[in-house]
Amino acid sequence: MNILENSSPVREDRLNFIEQLLDDGDLDQALFVSKQHLKRFPDDPEALLLRGHILVEAGNFEDALKNYIKAQELVPDWEDAALIHAGVLLDLGHLNESQAALSELVESHPDNAHVHHTLAIALEFSENQLGAHRHYQQAARLNPKHYSLPFRVSDEQIRHLASKIVIHLRSSQSASHEPVEVIVSEHPTLEIMDRNGRPLSPLTLGFGIQNAGKMSGTQIYLFKRNIERVCINLSEIKEQLAITLEHELTHLQLESTES
Template structure:
């Protein structure tokens, strides 16, 4: 597939025209290069069903194109339809056995199936025939990354970018591999070299800015993104990243201005509008925040962050009953967010829906069992209901999952004391004091009356350094 887009705006226009023709049932006609760009656009954005539809339309127009048959096989592999993908590429191999894309596609199928050693062998075979193909180096990186061999993955992502700097996915995957292997700081020179070699490359400055952003070096990131924008004022992604950097610096006014420049004039994206809404939320400008969140939803009803944002705005205004509806829309769209479930649980609790709140905390701990706040908040509801044994059992579950989290031990100790189970409480307290002595003040924050218990004080003093 073609990884090089000379004009991204032109490609997007082609994609829109293709979609419009399909929607209106108009005859679809594009040249081969346009179809390649359409298919590549969809695969880059993991829209594999649309990519396959584009493949079918293209093959109907160019039935003897081996490139399109290869594209179709690769898309099928990405969709997990390995048998059909393999059958397709074997048909191509009969027609053109020396085509390096045959080996590449076999490698993609092997990667998707989890046969990483086999995948690497196929890609290396393809490199022997086409050593300067950036996409082959990229696929080698993906195979090694999926194999969790991050150092090898980074090596091939780097080579892919040396051959083609305009591969945003390769940049993101390289940054991830370097971050996971804790080698990003020592590899900054790789990104700097591109700006040294071509100081007028907006893309080089943009990629360097992303590396600084990942490292939390926000001032350096701002400078790099500003250089990219100075070179190319319509570099919308650079504006977006600059805005995100300002958000991390809590410079929300500046962030709003940059988010407003992160899309074409009069063509806002749902994501940008949602981000602007969040900035207004951070500034406690509730009406503006809700207005932008709603605009985001109007553009894309599946924007879960915007539904959640309106819920947050309403909760901040003590309108929890109204907030519940928006939090529920958010969790229905994205059930794997512990943040959404906890916000919904809090809102349900605030309006007196205790059973619903408990159900939400239960879901939150299923989604993220290592989130201590979900366990703590759930347990306090049980405690307030007088269900000491239930609170104790819940904390024991939490401690079993997170044995090194001192706060959980202190809370368990507090509940045991409240239930009159002193021997168990003191054993639990000893564990907590060993883990983190300084956090023993949490015990008295939960229950100030415990400070008067002499036995407790003596036990704590034994662990005082």
């Protein structure tokens, strides 16, 4: 989409080049070229949005947010920029701001399934389950190919499935067999998100902690609502649990080896 009037071929070529660098995963070069481009076109909303995407991929959410905000200020009615801005606010844990922005977007774009789905996520975090369910339903109605209602399971089901998966993973790994405690939580709490100084998005599916001393062993938190949201049946729940648990155990094993 060309937001700027009378856009030059040089600008278009440079934006395409930056986008290709991002697609190729060359984040350092993409950051460098986008910075140079914005020196020449400081008020280019598409370049700001693109640089925001690059910064998100690089894990720099705070700077990404600054670029999204500026892009939205330049083109206030730009739906894509507004939605991405609200999504990054949610990913950063700015839940009230994200919910407010998404509520405005739903009013102005009632037929956008992604807006409804993202607002449903924000409402879940504020414990408005009825509102969340309504917007999950609306997203699924508007775009059934891409959105569905979360598949709900009990805490006990998650614990039971996770325990079986941990036993299987430990039997196939050469790691130490210290006890693994699986803790099921609805969402990441502020206390969990701040542990060990490790950045943690409210949307994360799981989080592992290696304890030392008298409390030696491993704790793996599984965040039920986030797991349910990306699954449509019990088979997908099992698959997602296996992926999440393997990722966390491998991550902790690498941390232990490096220390």
